Amino acid sequence: MTVWTLGLNHTTAPLDLRGRFAFALDQIAPTLQSLRSSFPSGRHPQVEAAIISTCNRTEIYCASEHIALDHTVGWLAESGGVAPTLLRSHAYTLHDDEAARHVFRVASGLDSMVLGEAQILGQMKDAVRAAENVGALGTTLNQLFQRSFAVAKEVRTATEIGAHSISMAAAAVRLAGQLFEDLRKTRVLFVGAGEMIDLAVTHFAAKEPKSIAIANRTLERGEKLATRFGGEAMRLADLPARLAEFDIVVSCTASTLPIIGLGAVERALKARKHRPIFMVDLAVPRDIEPEVKALEDVYLYTVDDLAHVVQQGQANRQAAVAQAEVIIDAGVQSFMHWLGQRSTVPLIQQLNAQADEWRAAEMARARKLLAKGESVDAVLDAMSRGLTQKMMHGAMAELHSGDAASREQTAQTISRLFLRKER
Numbered sequence: 001m002t003v004w005t006l007g008l009n010h011t012t013a014p015l016d017l018r019g020r021f022a023f024a025l026d027q028i029a030p031t032l033q034s035l036r037s038s039f040p041s042g043r044h045p046q047v048e049a050a051i052i053s054t055c056n057r058t059e060i061y062c063a064s065e066h067i068a069l070d071h072t073v074g075w076l077a078e079s080g081g082v083a084p085t086l087l088r089s090h091a092y093t094l095h096d097d098e099a100a101r102h103v104f105r106v107a108s109g110l111d112s113m114v115l116g117e118a119q120i121l122g123q124m125k126d127a128v129r130a131a132e133n134v135g136a137l138g139t140t141l142n143q144l145f146q147r148s149f150a151v152a153k154e155v156r157t158a159t160e161i162g163a164h165s166i167s168m169a170a171a172a173v174r175l176a177g178q179l180f181e182d183l184r185k186t187r188v189l190f191v192g193a194g195e196m197i198d199l200a201v202t203h204f205a206a207k208e209p210k211s212i213a214i215a216n217r218t219l220e221r222g223e224k225l226a227t228r229f230g231g232e233a234m235r236l237a238d239l240p241a242r243l244a245e246f247d248i249v250v251s252c253t254a255s256t257l258p259i260i261g262l263g264a265v266e267r268a269l270k271a272r273k274h275r276p277i278f279m280v281d282l283a284v285p286r287d288i289e290p291e292v293k294a295l296e297d298v299y300l301y302t303v304d305d306l307a308h309v310v311q312q313g314q315a316n317r318q319a320a321v322a323q324a325e326v327i328i329d330a331g332v333q334s335f336m337h338w339l340g341q342r343s344t345v346p347l348i349q350q351l352n353a354q355a356d357e358w359r360a361a362e363m364a365r366a367r368k369l370l371a372k373g374e375s376v377d378a379v380l381d382a383m384s385r386g387l388t389q390k391m392m393h394g395a396m397a398e399l400h401s402g403d404a405a406s407r408e409q410t411a412q413t414i415s416r417l418f419l420r421k422e423r
Contacts, residue, residue, distance in 0.1 A: 196282050
């Protein structure tokens with residue numbers, strides 16, 4: 001069995017290219033079905049697969065008897081509408097121990113834009129559940145991910161990897177504070193109601209802004225989040241007409257197309273008499289048209305723009321990173337040992353089946369002898385001799401066949417198997 005990974009992230013691919021391969025959680029199931037059905041059934045029956053898709057990365061994990069990286073690259077390139085050569089130039093491909101090391105580092109927060117952040121672990125667990133629900137997660141990938149979660153827990157318990165981390169939301173608040181002298185005088189609009197927006201609202205609410213509003217496609221979900229922070233909920237359809245009311249706009253939805261266009265922002269600026277608007281687009285693909293950034297009174301930041309801010313203080317965590325890598329090394333070795341043992345499972349099953357067949361045959365023979373009146377001792381002796389002969393027959397036959405060199409090698413193997421001293 002082999003495992004492989006194809007991925008692209010914030011260090012290898014620009015934002016707009018990552019946006020082509022972003023999958024919302026409700027898209028994961030049909031996407032996995034499409035991926036698995038694309039493999040040739042003869043050489044790759046029942047390929048295990050899982051997809052992790054966040055604002056910073058899209059990664060495909062697969063397991064099968066034979067590696068199929070080229071096929072996986074071709075499938076993903078086609079799904080994103082790009083040439084395989086372009087995808088390869090921005091992607092990474094890993095297999096076996098390298099794939100295991102990578103997923104352990106991702107789960108532990110070592111591969112994130114925010115070093116040590118914990119949000120990725122929840123996103124990975126959501127991806128695993130989605131793969132399980134569609135029947136795409138077999139024994140091998142299940143072991144890989146469960147072990148990655150265990151390693152991540154040990155890293156966070158045994159090191160200070162997350163002690164100095166700055167979240168995307170915290171970075172957004174910090175940048176907004178540089179533009180507005182007093183955040184308590186600002187009106188803040190959040191577009192979306194998912195986990196990232198929940199985190200952003202929490203950070204901004206701590207600064208006690210003048211008002212908070214939540215715009216979401218599902219009004220009920222928006223109201224639920226707004227109620228927690230004493231804000232108001234509004235329909236997404238009302239956003240263009242009300243955009244001018246807000247000094248700060250933070251957006252993160254699962255939309256595949258921008259929902260805040262250049263024209264809407266231009267009209268809002270005109271209504272605001274060109275008072276500045278601070279905008280944060282945390283979505284991949286983008287929620288806000290990139291042309292908005294060129295407007296004179298708009299300060300627009302994407303997830304990639306926040307990279308410099310969130311990486312401040314990274315030097316304080318380098319000692320923790322070294323400790324985490326040691327834990328990850330041990331986890332990789334343990335997984336590869338388990339994966340290696342998996343190759344012997346069919347042989348073990350065959351041996352057990354053969355032994356059960358011999359045992360059943362000798363038991364049936366013993367019952368017949370007992371029914372004929374044979375003594376128990378004689379029957380037990382015959383049964384033990386029968387089992388012994390069956391077990392030794394193959395070994396004895398091999399010892400008497402082949403040339404001298406092969407017989408010597410066979411003799412050494414049989415000695416190890418049958419002449420071990422009891423400890």
